[in-house]
Amino acid sequence: MSDRVLVAEGLGKTYPLPKGELRVFEGLDFELKRGELAAIMGASGVGKTTLLNLLGGLDRPTEGRVTLDGEDLFAGTDREVASIRNRKIGFVFQVYHLLPEFTALENVSFPLMIGGAPRKKAFIRAAEMLQEVGLGDKAPSRPGQLSGGEQQRVAIARSLVNNPSLLLADEPTGNLDWKTGERVLRLVLDLHERKGLSSILVTHNEKIARYCHKVYMMEAGTMKLLAAPPS
Ligand SMILES: Nc1ncnc2c1ncn2[C@@H]1O[C@H](COP(=O)(O)OP(=O)(O)OP(=O)(O)O)[C@@H](O)[C@H]1O
Ligand SMILES: [Mg+2]
Numbered sequence: 001m002s003d004r005v006l007v008a009e010g011l012g013k014t015y016p017l018p019k020g021e022l023r024v025f026e027g028l029d030f031e032l033k034r035g036e037l038a039a040i041m042g043a044s045g046v047g048k049t050t051l052l053n054l055l056g057g058l059d060r061p062t063e064g065r066v067t068l069d070g071e072d073l074f075a076g077t078d079r080e081v082a083s084i085r086n087r088k089i090g091f092v093f094q095v096y097h098l099l100p101e102f103t104a105l106e107n108v109s110f111p112l113m114i115g116g117a118p119r120k121k122a123f124i125r126a127a128e129m130l131q132e133v134g135l136g137d138k139a140p141s142r143p144g145q146l147s148g149g150e151q152q153r154v155a156i157a158r159s160l161v162n163n164p165s166l167l168l169a170d171e172p173t174g175n176l177d178w179k180t181g182e183r184v185l186r187l188v189l190d191l192h193e194r195k196g197l198s199s200i201l202v203t204h205n206e207k208i209a210r211y212c213h214k215v216y217m218m219e220a221g222t223m224k225l226l227a228a229p230p231s
Pocket of ligand 1: 043050
């Protein structure tokens with residue numbers, strides 16, 4: 001097995017605009033080694049979320065390719081891309097994207113059911129995952145009954161319930177106060193280690209970047225590996 005989980009080559013993204021187009025980046029190369037935790041930093045609007053969406057198969061690149069576990073992520077139809085995504089990639093966003101009318105347990109179980117797991121089995125596994133993020137007792141609560149940090153932990157449980165090989169987190173602590181954010185971050189770090197994940201974390205926060213093995217700075221359409229995490 002290759003030691004590279006994720007490889008992006010010559011990646012480019014151009015958005016169509018009402019008048020003309022916006023080229024966010026082009027010819028971008030990136031790789032993530034197995035077990036690695038990488039941070040991506042950079043000014044607002046530079047293209048971090050755009051890049052993460054391409055690396056995770058949420059959006060197609062205008063040019064270039066992404067290989068995940070040796071498999072060309074965009075080779076198939078949108079449905080096939082979605083299937084790879086559901087099996088192999090966990091996403092955590094700044095806004096939690098939980099379904100408000102469903103309980104924490106139901107929210108965490110959905111990726112399993114989408115993958116074809118029977119309801120009962122999905123609930124058992126989802127309950128285990130909620131335990132792992134310290135929310136075993138909140139299984140019957142709806143998102144509106146949970147604090148921001150708790151909702152983010154539910155979202156993390158949901159992102160990892162399928163045992164993905166890759167975790168992509170876009171400012172996972174951006175909406176939380178520093179203390180809660182740090183607790184959520186420690187949880188991500190702990191799960192990253194215990195589950196043998198490879199992870200990319202987009203963050204504006206240098207304190208958070210310091211926890212990562214590698215820190216990249218995105219600037220004017222390029223990615224620079226910083227010699228050392230910012231101090
Ligand atoms: N769907 C879209 N259509 C058109 N332009 C878009 C679209 N999504 C993003 N953009 C533009 O692409 C650029 C990069 O946006 P992106 O969201 O990737 O930035 P970011 O680095 O994640 O910023 P932030 O730190 O504020 O989250 C911005 O100029 C943004 O306005
Ligand atoms: Mg963003």
